[in-house]
Amino acid sequence: xxxxxxxCPWDRKQTIETLRPLTIEETYELADAIVxxxxxxxxxxxxxxxxxxxxxxxIATEKGEFTLEEAIHGVCEKLIVRHPHIYGDVEVxxxxxxxxxxxxxxxxxxxxxxxGGVPTGLPALIKSxxxxxxxxxxxxxxxxxxxxxxxxxxxxxxxxxxxxxGDAKKIEDEFGDVLFSLVNYARFIKVDPExxxxxxxxxxxxxxxxxxTIALERNKPLEELTLVEMDAIWNEVKRNxxx
Numbered sequence: 001x002x003x004x005x006x007x008c009p010w011d012r013k014q015t016i017e018t019l020r021p022l023t024i025e026e027t028y029e030l031a032d033a034i035v036x037x038x039x040x041x042x043x044x045x046x047x048x049x050x051x052x053x054x055x056x057x058x059i060a061t062e063k064g065e066f067t068l069e070e071a072i073h074g075v076c077e078k079l080i081v082r083h084p085h086i087y088g089d090v091e092v093x094x095x096x097x098x099x100x101x102x103x104x105x106x107x108x109x110x111x112x113x114x115x116g117g118v119p120t121g122l123p124a125l126i127k128s129x130x131x132x133x134x135x136x137x138x139x140x141x142x143x144x145x146x147x148x149x150x151x152x153x154x155x156x157x158x159x160x161x162x163x164x165x166g167d168a169k170k171i172e173d174e175f176g177d178v179l180f181s182l183v184n185y186a187r188f189i190k191v192d193p194e195x196x197x198x199x200x201x202x203x204x205x206x207x208x209x210x211x212x213t214i215a216l217e218r219n220k221p222l223e224e225l226t227l228v229e230m231d232a233i234w235n236e237v238k239r240n241x242x243x
Contacts, residue, residue, distance in 0.1 A: 001051075001058045016059055023052045035198050081105065103137040114138055125194050128183045136187075145188035152181045210237045 004011040030045040057068035082105050084090035085098065092098050103114050111117065114137065118130045135141065142148045159174040186193040211233045215222050222230060 001054050005058060005062070014055065014059070016056055019052060019055060023049070026052055035195065035202065100137045103134060123194070125183065125197065128180055129187065129193060132184055132187060142184070142188070145185065148181070148185045148188050152178070152185055155181045207234065207237045207241065
């Protein structure tokens with residue numbers, strides 16, 4: 001990185017602001033590799049992301065703000081403080097105790113809200129999961145998954161009522177409530193809603209593209225097929241993928 005900053009006009013021109021969108025892109029590429037379970041791609045994307053971290057630290061060092069070593073040392077100190085069950089005399093029963101202690105320690109360090117650590121720029125689905133997870137750590141939580149499922153059904157009923165009213169704002173609000181309650185249910189059944197939805201996206205995309213291919217092989221593009229004909233090919237694709 002020292003050599004790149006000195007010898008490459010593009011690298012020399014970069015700032016933390018210009019790197020930001022590129023880092024976001026690299027993070028999503030890493031996430032894609034995780035969804036695919038591709039370890040080779042994961043290794044490559046992890047390397048790309050690490051390069052960005054070094055890049056930010058290099059710029060910070062040039063500006064006299066901090067060094068890479070200081071950043072790493074800082075997170076080590078934070079991890080020691082937030083793991084008193086390893087580096088102190090605190091006892092924990094399970095991972096939930098660990099997460100609960102973590103949030104309490106963050107509050108003691110000056111945070112005004114348990115939700116303060118949720119980045120505002122997170123995608124909405126992930127943000128919803130993180131908000132609920134943090135609220136849970138201070139005891140704001142349903143007791144059983146049956147309670148949560150009842151709430152899901154209530155929210156769906158309210159959405160249907162809103163549809164009847166024709167009030168666009170109310171429909172949007174109630175639809176958001178349905179999604180939020182489904183994320184809550186996902187937590188209770190130990191499902192990552194973001195990962196589950198992304199895998200469904202990938203599955204749909206693959207099936208749809210296969211459907212397009214089959215239709216073209218039969219000299220009949222999708223736009224010329226009826227819904228019944230498309231559904232028949234869709235079911236054919238599903239059978240082929242499951243066999």
